[in-house]
Amino acid sequence: MVERQLDLESLARRCGEWLRGTGPQSDIVMSSRIRLARNLAEFPFISRATAVDRNEIEQTLRGAVLGAGSALRLDYLDVNLLEGIDRQFLVERQLISREHAESEGARGVAIDSGEQVSLMINEEDHLRIQVMHSGLDLRNAWAEMSRIDDLVGERATYAFSEKLGYLTACPTNVGTGMRVSVMLHLPALVLTRQIEKVFRSLQKINLAVRGLYGEGSQAMGDFYQISNQITLGKSEEQLVEQVGDVVPFIIDYERRAREALIKESHENLHDRVSRAYGILRTAQTISSEETMHLLSSVRMGVNLGLINDLEIPTINQLFIHTQPAHLQKLRGVELDTADRNIERARYLRRHLNKDDGRDTGQQN
Amino acid sequence: MKCQKCEKPATFHITELTSGKPQELHLCEECAREYLTQPEGNEAPAPGLAGQLAQHLAVGQTAQELARLDQQSCPVCGITFFDFRNKGRLGCPHDYVCFQAELEKLLLNIHGETQHVGKRPRRTPVDTDDQTQLIRLRREMKEAIDDEHYERASELRDQMRKIKGGPDQ
Numbered sequence: 001m002v003e004r005q006l007d008l009e010s011l012a013r014r015c016g017e018w019l020r021g022t023g024p025q026s027d028i029v030m031s032s033r034i035r036l037a038r039n040l041a042e043f044p045f046i047s048r049a050t051a052v053d054r055n056e057i058e059q060t061l062r063g064a065v066l067g068a069g070s071a072l073r074l075d076y077l078d079v080n081l082l083e084g085i086d087r088q089f090l091v092e093r094q095l096i097s098r099e100h101a102e103s104e105g106a107r108g109v110a111i112d113s114g115e116q117v118s119l120m121i122n123e124e125d126h127l128r129i130q131v132m133h134s135g136l137d138l139r140n141a142w143a144e145m146s147r148i149d150d151l152v153g154e155r156a157t158y159a160f161s162e163k164l165g166y167l168t169a170c171p172t173n174v175g176t177g178m179r180v181s182v183m184l185h186l187p188a189l190v191l192t193r194q195i196e197k198v199f200r201s202l203q204k205i206n207l208a209v210r211g212l213y214g215e216g217s218q219a220m221g222d223f224y225q226i227s228n229q230i231t232l233g234k235s236e237e238q239l240v241e242q243v244g245d246v247v248p249f250i251i252d253y254e255r256r257a258r259e260a261l262i263k264e265s266h267e268n269l270h271d272r273v274s275r276a277y278g279i280l281r282t283a284q285t286i287s288s289e290e291t292m293h294l295l296s297s298v299r300m301g302v303n304l305g306l307i308n309d310l311e312i313p314t315i316n317q318l319f320i321h322t323q324p325a326h327l328q329k330l331r332g333v334e335l336d337t338a339d340r341n342i343e344r345a346r347y348l349r350r351h352l353n354k355d356d357g358r359d360t361g362q363q364n
Numbered sequence: 365m366k367c368q369k370c371e372k373p374a375t376f377h378i379t380e381l382t383s384g385k386p387q388e389l390h391l392c393e394e395c396a397r398e399y400l401t402q403p404e405g406n407e408a409p410a411p412g413l414a415g416q417l418a419q420h421l422a423v424g425q426t427a428q429e430l431a432r433l434d435q436q437s438c439p440v441c442g443i444t445f446f447d448f449r450n451k452g453r454l455g456c457p458h459d460y461v462c463f464q465a466e467l468e469k470l471l472l473n474i475h476g477e478t479q480h481v482g483k484r485p486r487r488t489p490v491d492t493d494d495q496t497q498l499i500r501l502r503r504e505m506k507e508a509i510d511d512e513h514y515e516r517a518s519e520l521r522d523q524m525r526k527i528k529g530g531p532d533q
Contacts, residue, residue, distance in 0.1 A: 041492070044440075044455055044503070045455055047453040048442065048456060050502075050503075052506065150486055154486045160484065161460060161480075162480075164460055164480055165480025165482060166485075167460055169454055171454070171471055171474060174475075175475065175482065176480070230476065230477075232475035232479075232480060
C-alpha cells in the first residue's frame with residue numbers, strides 16, 4: 001500500500017472529471033452524486049467519541065480505505081493538519097463537506113485522481129463515501145459506489161442491524177445511509193418564476209431541494225440539488241430510481257421555459273445574456289455572488305446558441321475557480337475580500353478574453 | 365438534517381396543520397421554541413411549549429413524562445435522551461436499542477418505514493454484543509484514566525484485549 005500525498009496547488013489548476021460537462025443532459029444537469037454513511041461497529045459515534053477514539057477510528061478506516069483503494073489510485077489528506085484555506089478549497093471543490101472542514105480532531109479524506117470519488121473519515125459518521133459523475137449518470141455512479149462500498153466493507157466491520165440497516169449518527173440517514181442527489185442548472189425556471197412550483201411538487205414526493213453547497217446553502221448561480229429524504233425502507237436501487245425518474249421531468253420543464261423565453265422575449269433574453277458576458281469580460285472588481293449570477297446567464301446563453309465563442313467546461317470551471325479559496329490557491333497568496341474581488345475580475349477577464357486579446361485590464 | 369432557520373441540527377420535526385394542509389418543519393430546539401411561542405407572544409411560553417413539543421415528538425403526554433424520558437441514558441455510551449434531542453445526533457449504535465420505542469416513532473415520522481431493505485455489509489460482527497461491550501469498555505477506561513484509577517484502567521484494557529482476541533497480558 002503506497003500512501004500518496006496530494007499536491008493541492010496542482011489540484012487547484014486542474015478541474016474534476018465531473019466538471020467536464022460531457023455526461024448525459026449536461027447542459028442542464030451539472031452532476032450526479034451519491035453518498036453513503038457508514039460507522040464502525042466497535043466505536044461510539046462521533047458525538048461521543050474521545051480524541052483517542054477518533055484517532056483509532058481514523059487509523060482503522062484509513063487502512064481499510066487505502067487497502068481497498070489500491071485500484072482506485074487514492075490520495076490521502078490528513079484534514080486536521082491542513083490550513084483553513086486548504087480545507088475551504090476542498091469544500092469549494094465538493095471533495096469534503098463544510099461540516100468536515102470546520103470540525104476538529106483526527107479526520108481525513110481519500111480522493112481519486114479524477115476527483116469522482118472521495119471518502120471522508122470522521123465526518124458526521126465515521127465514513128462518508130461520495131461518488132460524483134458528470135451529467136445525469138446515477139446508475140453508473142451507483143454501480144461504482146457499490147463496488148467501492150464492498151471493497152472497503154471487506155476490510156471494516158460496520159454497525160448494522162437486521163431491522164434498521166446501517167446505523168448512523170443521525171436517524172435521518174439510517175437504513176441505506178444513502179443520499180442520491182442531482183445538481184441542476186435551472187436559470188429559465190428561476191427567470192420565469194416557476195421554480196417555487198417545482199419545489200412544492202418535489203416536496204410532495206419526499207424529495208429535498210438544496211443550494212450548490214448542500215444543506216443550508218443558498219441556491220447560487222441558479223444551481224439546485226435535488227435529493228432523497230427517505231433512507232429507510234427502500235433499497236438503494238429504488239432510491240436511485242426515485243430521484244432519477246423525476247429529473248427528466250424537471251429537465252423538460254426547464255427546456256420548455258427556455259424555449260418560451262426565446263420565443264416570447266428573444267431580444268430581452270439575448271440582451272440579458274450579452275450584458276452578463278460583457279460585465280464578466282470587463283469588470284475590474286466583482287463579488288463571488290455577482291459572478292455566479294452572471295455566469296449562470298452566460299451558461300444558459302451558450303446552451304441556447306446566443307454565445308458562440310465559449311465552451312461549457314470553461315464556464316463550469318469558472319464557477320469553481322472564482323470561489324474565494326480557489327482564487328487564493330491559484331494566485332498563491334492570501335487575499336482579503338476587496339483584493340479577492342479585484343483578483344476575481346482579473347481571473348475572469350483573462351479566461352474570457354483569451355482568444356481575441358481584448359482584455360483591457362492589467363495582466364500578470 | 366439541519367434546522368431550516370439556522371445551521372444547527374434539526375431536533376424537532378413539526379407537522380403544522382393550521383393552514384389547511386400539512387406543512388413539515390424541521391427545526392433546532394432554539395428555533396422550535398421561537399416558532400412555537402410566536403403566535404401567543406404575551407403568554408408564558410413554558411407550559412404550552414413543553415406540551416406542544418411532547419405532542420409533536422409523540423414521546424409522552426405530560427411534561428413530567430418528557431422530563432423523565434430526557435434523563436434516560438444509554439448504558440453503553442452514556443448519552444441522555446435530552447442530549448440526543450438537543451444535538452440531533454446519537455452517541456453509539458446501541459442507542460437504537462436503548463431508545464427503541466422513542467426512535468421508532470421518530471423513524472416512522474421521517475421515513476414512513478421501520479424495516480431496512482437493501483444492501484447488507486460484507487462483514488457482519490461475529491457477536492454484536494462484543495462490539496457493544498467494546499464501546500462501553502472504551503468509555504469506562506477513559507473515565508478510569510481521567511480519575512487516575514490506573515489499576516482499573518489496566519483491567520479494562522485486558523478485558524478489551526480478550527474481546528478483540530488479542531494477547532491477554
